[in-house]
Amino acid sequence: MEIATILILTVLLMVVLNKFRRPNNYPPGPTWLVPFVGNSPYLRKLSRKLGGQHKAFEFLAKELKSPIFSLKLGTENVVVGMTHAIAKEIYSREEFDARPDNFFIRLRTMGTRLGITCTEGKYWTEQRSFVLRQLRNIGYGKTLMHEKIAEELKEVLDIIKNTNEQPIWPGGSNIISTSVVNILWTFTTGTKIKRNDKRLAKFFELLQKRSKAFDVSGGYLSQMPWLRFIAPEATGYNLINDLNSKFYAFFMEFVDEHLRTYSDDKSNDDLIYAFLKEMKERDGHADSTFTIKQLIMVILDIFIGGSQTTSTAIDLTLMTMIIYPDIQRKCHEELENVVAADGELPSFADRHRTPYIDAVINEVHRFYSLLVVGGPRRALKDCHLQDYFIPKGTTVLIGLGDAQHDEAVWDDPHTFNPERFFNEKMHKQFFPFGAGRRKCLGDQLAKECIYKFFIGILDKFTLHRSDKEEDMPSMDLLPGIILSPKPYKIVFKQKTPKLI
Numbered sequence: 001m002e003i004a005t006i007l008i009l010t011v012l013l014m015v016v017l018n019k020f021r022r023p024n025n026y027p028p029g030p031t032w033l034v035p036f037v038g039n040s041p042y043l044r045k046l047s048r049k050l051g052g053q054h055k056a057f058e059f060l061a062k063e064l065k066s067p068i069f070s071l072k073l074g075t076e077n078v079v080v081g082m083t084h085a086i087a088k089e090i091y092s093r094e095e096f097d098a099r100p101d102n103f104f105i106r107l108r109t110m111g112t113r114l115g116i117t118c119t120e121g122k123y124w125t126e127q128r129s130f131v132l133r134q135l136r137n138i139g140y141g142k143t144l145m146h147e148k149i150a151e152e153l154k155e156v157l158d159i160i161k162n163t164n165e166q167p168i169w170p171g172g173s174n175i176i177s178t179s180v181v182n183i184l185w186t187f188t189t190g191t192k193i194k195r196n197d198k199r200l201a202k203f204f205e206l207l208q209k210r211s212k213a214f215d216v217s218g219g220y221l222s223q224m225p226w227l228r229f230i231a232p233e234a235t236g237y238n239l240i241n242d243l244n245s246k247f248y249a250f251f252m253e254f255v256d257e258h259l260r261t262y263s264d265d266k267s268n269d270d271l272i273y274a275f276l277k278e279m280k281e282r283d284g285h286a287d288s289t290f291t292i293k294q295l296i297m298v299i300l301d302i303f304i305g306g307s308q309t310t311s312t313a314i315d316l317t318l319m320t321m322i323i324y325p326d327i328q329r330k331c332h333e334e335l336e337n338v339v340a341a342d343g344e345l346p347s348f349a350d351r352h353r354t355p356y357i358d359a360v361i362n363e364v365h366r367f368y369s370l371l372v373v374g375g376p377r378r379a380l381k382d383c384h385l386q387d388y389f390i391p392k393g394t395t396v397l398i399g400l401g402d403a404q405h406d407e408a409v410w411d412d413p414h415t416f417n418p419e420r421f422f423n424e425k426m427h428k429q430f431f432p433f434g435a436g437r438r439k440c441l442g443d444q445l446a447k448e449c450i451y452k453f454f455i456g457i458l459d460k461f462t463l464h465r466s467d468k469e470e471d472m473p474s475m476d477l478l479p480g481i482i483l484s485p486k487p488y489k490i491v492f493k494q495k496t497p498k499l500i
Contacts, residue, residue, distance in 0.1 A: 023389055026389055026391075027066065027069050027388045028064045028070065029070035029071055030064075030071070036226075037074065037224060038072030038073055038074055038075070040073050040074055040224060052372075052479030052480075052483075053373060054483075057399050058399070058401075060080075061080075067081065068086055073222070073223040073395075074222070074223030074224040076100070076395055077395065079385070079396050080398075081397070081399060083399075083402065083403060084429065086403070087374070087398045088431075088435070090377060090385070091438075094437075096379060096380075096396055097120065099113075099118045100378045102222045104225070105118050107240055107244075108240070110248065110293065114294050115127075115297030116131065116297075116298060116301045117304070120378075131298060132441055134275070137274070138268060138269070138270060139187070140444070146347070146448070149183060149452050149453075152179035152182055153453055155195075156457070159175055161460075161494065165492065166491070167489035167490065168489055168490065170318055170490065171312065172487055174204055176311045176453065177204070177307060177308070179453075180306070183449065187271060189254045189272055190270030207308065209239070210247075247296075251296050251300065254272065258272045258273055272299075275298070279291065279295070305442060306442040306446065308482055309482055310442075310446040310449050310450065312370055312483075312484050313450050314449070314453050316368050316485055317361060317364045317450065318490060319490070320360070321458075321463045322490055323475065327416075330356055331356060332458060332462070334356045335354060338354055339459065345455055345456065345459055348451050348452060351451055357458075359419065359420075359421035361451060362421045362427075365404075366410070367416050368477060368483060369400055369483070371481075371482060372400055373397055373400060374398035374399075375396060379391065379392055379393060404432075410426075433446065433447075460494065461492040461495060462493045463492060464491040466490070466491055471489035
C-alpha cells in the first residue's frame with residue numbers, strides 16, 4: 001500500500017513539474033519561481049511601478065533583449081510579441097485565430113463562452129457573419145449610417161456652441177461618447193436614447209467600472225482563479241459578477257420590449273428583431289447558437305468594442321489639435337479650401353480630398369495606440385513563431401504599441417508626424433483595427449465617425465488651450481484595456497463665416 005501511494009505521489013509530482021517546465025526552444029522569460037503562481041505577482045508589481053501592463057512588457061523585452069518573450073501567469077503559458085513583423089505574423093496565421101479558454105474568459109460571458117469577441121471556430125464564424133449581414137441589411141455602411149452620424153454630429157456642434165467658449169473636456173463630459181453610443185443604439189435596438197435619460201448615465205457608469213475591473217490578461221482571475229475563494233473582493237470576482245448581472249438586466253429590458261412587440265416583418269428594423277427571428281426559425285434545433293443569453297453577449301460586445309475606442313480616438317484627435325497648433329492650422333486650411341471649392345463638407349468616401357486631415361487621424365491612431373496590447377489569442381496547435389516553439393494552448397499577446405513604434409518600419413516613431421502617411425506604403429503597415437479574420441467588425445463605423453466628427457468640429461470652431469494650468473493636455477495616457485487621455489480642457493471658439 002505504501003509503495004502504491006509513493007508511486008501515485010511520484011506520478012503527480014512529475015505531472016506538476018512537467019507543467020511548470022519551460023519547453024525546449026521556448027521564448028526567453030523571467031524564471032517561473034512558484035508553481036500555480038508563476039510570474040503573476042512580478043508582472044503586477046512591475047505594471048504598478050511603471051504605470052501599466054504595456055510598459056511592463058516594454059521593460060521585459062528590453063531586459064531580456066528579445067522582441068518575443070514568455071511568462072507563466074498562474075498555470076497559463078503566455079507569449080508576448082513586441083514588433084511589427086511579429087504582430088503581422090500573428091494576425092495572418094490561422095493557428096492564432098482562437099481565444100483563450102480560461103476561467104476569466106468564461107466569467108466575462110456569465111460562465112460560458114458566448115458573444116463574438118471571445119468565441120472561436122464555427123460558433124464565432126456563424127455569429128460574426130450573421131451580425132455583419134444583419135447590420136448591413138439595417139443600413140450599416142449605407143445611407144442610414146451616414147444620416148445617423150450627421151444627426152449626432154449636429155447635436156455635438158450645438159452642445160459645443162452652447163458652452164460659449166468656456167473650457168470643456170469633450171471626452172470627460174460624455175459629449176462625444178453619448179453620440180457614438182446612440183449610433184450603435186439605433187442599429188441594435190432601433191431607438192435613440194436621449195442624453196438626459198437616466199439609463200444612459202447608468203450605462204456609462206457600468207462601462208467605467210468594467211474597464212477598471214478588466215485588464216488584457218484577465219488579472220488574477222485568469223491566472224489564479226482559485227483566489228476567488230480566498231479573496232473574492234480583492235480579485236474583482238464579486239465586482240465582475242455584479243457587473244455581469246447589471247449589464248444583463250440593463251440590456252434585457254430592451255430585449256423584453258422587442259419580445260413583446262415582435263413580428264416577422266420587423267426583422268430589418270434592428271439587430272435585436274433580426275436575432276429574435278433567427279432564434280425563432282431555429283427553435284428546436286439542438287445545435288442552434290441563437291439564444292437570449294447569446295443575444296445579450298452580442299449586444300455587450302458591440303457596445304464594448306465600438307463605443308469606448310471610437311469616442312476616445314475622437315477625444316485624442318481634438319486634444320492633439322491644441323498640442324500642435326501648426327497642425328491644426330494646416331487642417332483648417334485644407335478643409336476650408338475643399339469646402340470653398342465644393343460648398344459643403346466632404347463625405348467619408350471623398351476623404352481623399354483631405355489627405356492631410358486623413359493623415360492626422362491615422363497618425364493619432366499610430367502614435368497613441370489606444371489598444372496598446374492586442375489579443376489575447378490562443379495557439380490552436382504546436383507551431384513556431386519567429387523560430388521559437390509555441391505549444392498548443394499557449395496564450396499569445398501582441399504589443400501593438402511597440403509594433404506601431406517599431407523603428408524597423410516607422411522613421412522617428414516617437415515623433416508625431418502626419419506626413420509619414422503621405423507615403424502609400426505606410427498604409428499597408430498600419431492596422432489600428434487589427435488585421436486578418438479577427439479584424440474589428442465595427443471599423444467602418446469607427447472610421448467614418450472619427451472623420452466626420454473631426455472635420456465637422458473643425459468646420460465650425462478653432463480649438464485653443466485653456467489658460468488654467470490644471471486644464472493642460474498630456475500625451476502621457478492613462479493605462480487600461482484602452483489607453484485614455486488624462487483630464488484636460490479645450491476652448492472651442494466659433495469661426496467667423498467668410499463672406500463670399
